[in-house]
Amino acid sequence: MFFWIIITIIAHLLNAIVFIIDKHLVSKTVMKPVAYAFYSCVFLFVYLALIPFGFVVSEFKYTIIGIAIGVLFTFILLVFYKAIQAGESTRIVPAVGGLTPVFTFILAYLFIGERLEITQVIALVLFIFGGFLLSSKISKEHLKIIKGAKMAVLAAFLFAIYYTLMKFLFSHISFLSGFIIIQIGAFLGAVILALPARNRKAIFAPASAAGAMKKKALYLFVPDKILGAVAGFLIPYAISMEAASVTVINSLQAVQYVFLLVFAIILSKKSPSFFKEQIGEKVIKRKITAIILIGIGLLIISWG
Secondary structure (H helix, E strand, O other), X not given: OOHHHHHHHHHHHHHHHHHHHHHHHOOOOOOOHHHHHHHHHHHHXXXXXXXXXXXXXXXXXXXXXXXXXXXXXXXXXXXXXXXHHHOOHHHHHHHHHHHHHXXXXXXXXXXXXXXXXXXXXXHHHHHHHHHHHHHOOOOHHHOOXXXXXXXXXXXXXXXXXXXXXXXXXXXXXXXXXXXXXXXXHHHHHHHHHOOOHHHHHHHOOHHHOHHHOOHHHHHHHHHHHHHXXXXXXXXXXXXXXXXXXXXXXXXXXXXXXXXXXXXXXXXXXXXXXXXXXXXXXHHHHHHHHHHHHHHHHHHHHHHO
16 A cells, blocks of 8 residues: 555544544533634644754745645634534535545646546545545435535635645645645734734633633643644645645545544443444444445555
């Protein structure tokens, strides 16, 4: 299997763990989208600690592009969280996760000349369809357009732009230099986000701070942020690899849904109060089908 695929799968495993911990930590905490976006990006400044390990000052134009990518990421998160606020996360997340690789495929084809082999296209379709089956709720009464659909489509399109630009940047400067510049941009984006008075009020409200969490859950906060930081490093690292397809990397988010299902089943039995997952016969059949599709996709892309 390609090394960049393994790196991506590891990152999605870590993201699945982070998702579950976050669900536990903030289950009783209500934040506005602007606060979520701010706190998700402001702490990215800690990546400056990587500067001694190979950071090189790049050409001015690439530095500007990198900073712009980081700023863009901050506002993408704002759109994404607004979409979740308008609709339901169980429907918005798979919608964004399924549309992002589609948009990425188009943008990467048009602007950075990425071409997928037929086996990669087949795997891409399997990942998207499997991820949709695994992460969404399907019933007759929910076949209508979901709430927040427009924001979800916009978020997916912006994520596609973000990852395509990232691939472009890494093709011109070293990974570590590009990565650090992007994180600086994201930090600046958070600062920009906090400039309007109404945003600062939402960001620094008591309910938006980590202190609003239950004290007994705070012991999970540090490992949660460490795992999130590692995952946030690994995916760009995978994208930076010359042979890596940014489209396929995006579609591999379907693997994260598999990990989430496994953790949900384990934790629902071991600790129902920590994580609950409704499991019915129809749901199980649909999710088993999804896992098989994702597995076939992994086999195709690793042997193709």
